[in-house]
Amino acid sequence: MTAKKQGFGLQWHVTDLCDQRCRHCYIFNNGDDSGRKGELSLKEAFRISDLFLQFCKSINRTPSISVTGGDPLLYKVIWRLLESFKTKGINFSIMGNPFHLDAESCERLRYLGCHHYQMSMDGLRETHDTIRKKGSFNETVAKIKLLKKHGVKATIMSTVSKLNYKEIPDLIRFVTAVGVDSFAFARYCPSAMDRDLILSPVEYRDLLEKCWMVFEELSERKTIFSLKDHLWTLFLYERGLFELRGEDLIFEGCNCGIQHLTLLPDGQVYACRRFESPVGNIATESFSDIFWGEKMEYYRQYKRFAACKNCKLLNYCRGCPAVAQCVTGDFYARDPQCWI
Numbered sequence: 001m002t003a004k005k006q007g008f009g010l011q012w013h014v015t016d017l018c019d020q021r022c023r024h025c026y027i028f029n030n031g032d033d034s035g036r037k038g039e040l041s042l043k044e045a046f047r048i049s050d051l052f053l054q055f056c057k058s059i060n061r062t063p064s065i066s067v068t069g070g071d072p073l074l075y076k077v078i079w080r081l082l083e084s085f086k087t088k089g090i091n092f093s094i095m096g097n098p099f100h101l102d103a104e105s106c107e108r109l110r111y112l113g114c115h116h117y118q119m120s121m122d123g124l125r126e127t128h129d130t131i132r133k134k135g136s137f138n139e140t141v142a143k144i145k146l147l148k149k150h151g152v153k154a155t156i157m158s159t160v161s162k163l164n165y166k167e168i169p170d171l172i173r174f175v176t177a178v179g180v181d182s183f184a185f186a187r188y189c190p191s192a193m194d195r196d197l198i199l200s201p202v203e204y205r206d207l208l209e210k211c212w213m214v215f216e217e218l219s220e221r222k223t224i225f226s227l228k229d230h231l232w233t234l235f236l237y238e239r240g241l242f243e244l245r246g247e248d249l250i251f252e253g254c255n256c257g258i259q260h261l262t263l264l265p266d267g268q269v270y271a272c273r274r275f276e277s278p279v280g281n282i283a284t285e286s287f288s289d290i291f292w293g294e295k296m297e298y299y300r301q302y303k304r305f306a307a308c309k310n311c312k313l314l315n316y317c318r319g320c321p322a323v324a325q326c327v328t329g330d331f332y333a334r335d336p337q338c339w340i
Helices: 042-058 078-088 103-112 125-131 136-149 165-178 201-217 231-238 287-291 294-300 321-328
Strands: 007-013 062-068 091-095 117-120 154-160 182-187 260-263 268-270 278-281
Touching: 007 042, 042 062, 042 078, 042 287, 062 078, 078 103, 103 136, 117 136, 125 136, 136 154, 136 165, 154 165, 165 182, 165 201, 201 231, 260 287, 278 287, 278 294, 287 294
Parallel strands: 007 062, 007 260, 062 091, 091 117, 117 154, 154 182
Antiparallel strands: 260 268, 268 278
8 A cells, every 4th residue: 555645735825805804814914905915927826836736746745735815716816726726636725705705606616626615713703703804704604504505615713812712612512513514723823012812821721621622522523623723732642642653753733844835925935824934935936945945944943942842742742833933032932822
């Protein structure tokens, strides 16, 4: 039997255009369009997807692209780009908003092989609409049902902060009842102005405990609960549900510097979109040059993780370096929400 090749992910922000102005948005954090970047032409987008395929072939990885924005459906040549993915055999998913989904677009996504369409829910109706946009909660629920009707998997992602964490367990129950195919949450990466929005280590550990109880309660349902946050590894290890392996290799944890890159609308490449981390520009460099370059190498110095270097879970967890960067200014600092 041939072993399945590991994947390599590209989070491709094809546009900054968006109908919302979410409180935690990386693009519109000034409340205006000052953060917007220009978009690539279709010709350039075709060239980039070919370069990505070549790069993945050179390192023997299976390419996977998460198309996002802004709202990717507002990218003027989005359907031409997705059609090329189908032709080239590229696995792709969409991370977007509900507002421009209709029966026709859902059917096109199914035909083109979209693995799943991810939308956000950041709490129950009132909380979500306060964070994102009035009416977007109901719109998201409606589009979950529409996606599923047309055979496209619907995924929900939440961004956890002090604005919404108490509602997350009930939100899990709600999205499961609606029938989402998978659910996950990630932690808020704060700016210098709103660091008070992140949970304390004790609060975050308690949230994981409550969510785990809900996952067990709903274990017979079809919804997949993705344990996206790396501190789940610590939580499960403490409960005796995570087993260490013998080799001294990086197995799990943050994919930054391992099997992931982020591409912005203007061609800039970031190590991670959750904080300022430019490592190159695809207009003048190849993916290979960028990934193996000195700037990217900075994010692979695993022994520099201050609080993790002597931890048994160094090769599996490392917390979220993006949160550490945003809170302390140091990618390798202690995760501010780790409780050990």
